[in-house]
Amino acid sequence: MEFDFTWLLLGFPVAFALGWLASRFDLRQLRIENRQAPKAYFKGLNFLLNEQQDQAIDAFIEAVQNDPDTSELHFALGNLFRRRGEYDRAVRVHEHLLSRGDLSQADRNRAQNAIALDFLKAGLLDRAAVALRKLEGTSYQEEARIALLSIYERSSDWTQATEIAAKLDSSSHGSFGVRQAHYLCEQAKASIATSATDQALTLFKQAAALAPASPRPLIELAKLENQLGLHAEAFNTLLQLEQRAPQALPLAAELLANVAVNGQQQVAALALLKRSYDAMPSVDVVEAIIKLDSHTLSARDWYVKHLEQQPSLVAAARWIAGERFENEQPHGLVQRALDKATKPLMRYRCAACGFEATQHFWHCPGCQAWDSYSARRIEEL
Numbered sequence: 604m605e606f607d608f609t610w611l612l613l614g615f616p617v618a619f620a621l622g623w624l625a626s627r628f629d630l631r632q633l634r635i636e637n638r639q640a641p642k643a644y645f646k647g648l649n650f651l652l653n654e655q656q657d658q659a660i661d662a663f664i665e666a667v668q669n670d671p672d673t674s675e676l677h678f679a680l681g682n683l684f685r686r687r688g689e690y691d692r693a694v695r696v697h698e699h700l701l702s703r704g705d706l707s708q709a710d711r712n713r714a715q716n717a718i719a720l721d722f723l724k725a726g727l728l729d730r731a732a733v734a735l736r737k738l739e740g741t742s743y744q745e746e747a748r749i750a751l752l753s754i755y756e757r758s759s760d761w762t763q764a765t766e767i768a769a770k771l772d773s774s775s776h777g778s779f780g781v782r783q784a785h786y787l788c789e790q791a792k793a794s795i796a797t798s799a800t801d802q803a804l805t806l807f808k809q810a811a812a813l814a815p816a817s818p819r820p821l822i823e824l825a826k827l828e829n830q831l832g833l834h835a836e837a838f839n840t841l842l843q844l845e846q847r848a849p850q851a852l853p854l855a856a857e858l859l860a861n862v863a864v865n866g867q868q869q870v871a872a873l874a875l876l877k878r879s880y881d882a883m884p885s886v887d888v889v890e891a892i893i894k895l896d897s898h899t900l901s902a903r904d905w906y907v908k909h910l911e912q913q914p915s916l917v918a919a920a921r922w923i924a925g926e927r928f929e930n931e932q933p934h935g936l937v938q939r940a941l942d943k944a945t946k947p948l949m950r951y952r953c954a955a956c957g958f959e960a961t962q963h964f965w966h967c968p969g970c971q972a973w974d975s976y977s978a979r980r981i982e983e984l
Contacts, residue, residue, distance in 0.1 A: 818851030834866030
C-alpha cells in the first residue's frame with residue numbers, strides 16, 4: 604500500500620493555522636492580564652494617595668490575584684493591613700511571601716522584617732522576638748536588635764537586654780555602655796531580692812566599671828555595702844561618686860550622712876558635703892550637713908544660709924517649723940499650709956515626658972526613658 608502524500612500536504616497548512624491561532628490567543632490573553640495588573644495597581648496607588656485605604660486594599664487584592672508572583676504588591680498590601688490594625692491579614696500576606704521558593708534573599712529578609720513588625724504592632728512580643736532574632740546577619744540586624752532591646756526592657760528580661768546592648772555597643776550604632784550598666788543594676792537588685800548579695804556586689808562593680816560616669820552603680824553599691832556593714836567600703840564608693848558624678852551627690856546626701864555615722868567618718872563626710880553644697884546648693888545636701896554638723900551652725904542657721912544662696916519655699920517652711928512665735932495658735936495652721944504648698948516642689952520630674960514622682964527614678968515609669976530624672980528636685984530646677 605502506497606503512502607498518500609496528499610494528506611501530508613493538507614496537514615501542514617492546517618497545523619500551521621492552528622498553531623498561529625493558539626499563539627494569537629495566548630498573546631492576547633497575556634496582554635489582557637498585563638494590562639489588568641498595572642491598572643489595578645495604579646488604581647490602588649491613586650486611592651492610597653487620596654487616603655482611601657479601603658478602596659486601595661480592594662485594588663491591591665485585585666492586582667495580587669491577577670499577578671500572584673509580584674512581591675512588591677504583597678509588601679504594599681501587607682503594609683496597608685498593618686497600618687489599619689489588621690495584623691492577622693498582614694502576617695498572612697508576609698508568610699505567603701516567605702513560602703515562595705523563588706523569592707530573592709533580599710526580599711526574604713524584607714518579608715521577615717515585615718512579619719516582625721506585624722507582631723510588634725499586635726503586641727505579640729514573644730513571636731516578635733523570635734522573628735527579630737532571625738534577622739541576625741542581615742541588613743536589618745541593627746534595627747532588629749534595637750527592637751529586641753525594647754522588648755526585653757518591657758518584659759524585664761535584663762540578662763537578654765544586657766547581651767543585646769553589648770552587641771549594639773560593639774557595632775557602630777552608638778554607645779550602650781550606660782544602658783548596659785542599668786541592666787546590670789537591675790540584675791543586681793533581683794539578686795538582692797533572693798539574698799544573693801555577693802552576686803549583687805559583683806554586678807554593681809561591673810556596672811560601675813562599664814559606665815564610670817554613671818551615678819547609679821556607685822549609689823546602689825554604696826547602699827548595699829552600708830546595709831552589709833561594710834561602712835568603710837561604702838564611704839570610699841561615695842568618694843568615687845564625688846569624683847565621677849558630683850552632680851548626683853544630692854541623691855546620695857542622706858546615704859552619705861548615714862554611712863559617715865555608721866563608719867565614724869563624720870569629719871570627712873561633712874567636708875565632702877560642704878564642697879558639694881558650695882558647688883551646687885541643695886536642700887538635700889543642707890539636711891545631710893545638719894545631721895552631721897551640730898557644732899558650727901544650728902539647723903535654723905543653715906536654712907537661713909540656704910535662703911541667702913537661693914530663694915526656697917522648702918527651706919523657709921523648714922525654718923518656720925523650728926521657730927517659736929508669741930502667738931503659737933496660728934503657727935500650726937500656717938505650717939500645715941506651707942507643708943502642703945511645698946509638697947509638689949519636693950518631687951522629681953522626668954525631662955523627657957514631664958512625669959512627676961516623690962521618688963527619683965532611673966527608668967521613667969511614664970515614658971520608659973533612662974536617666975531622664977534630674978538629681979535635683981523640682982524647686983531647684
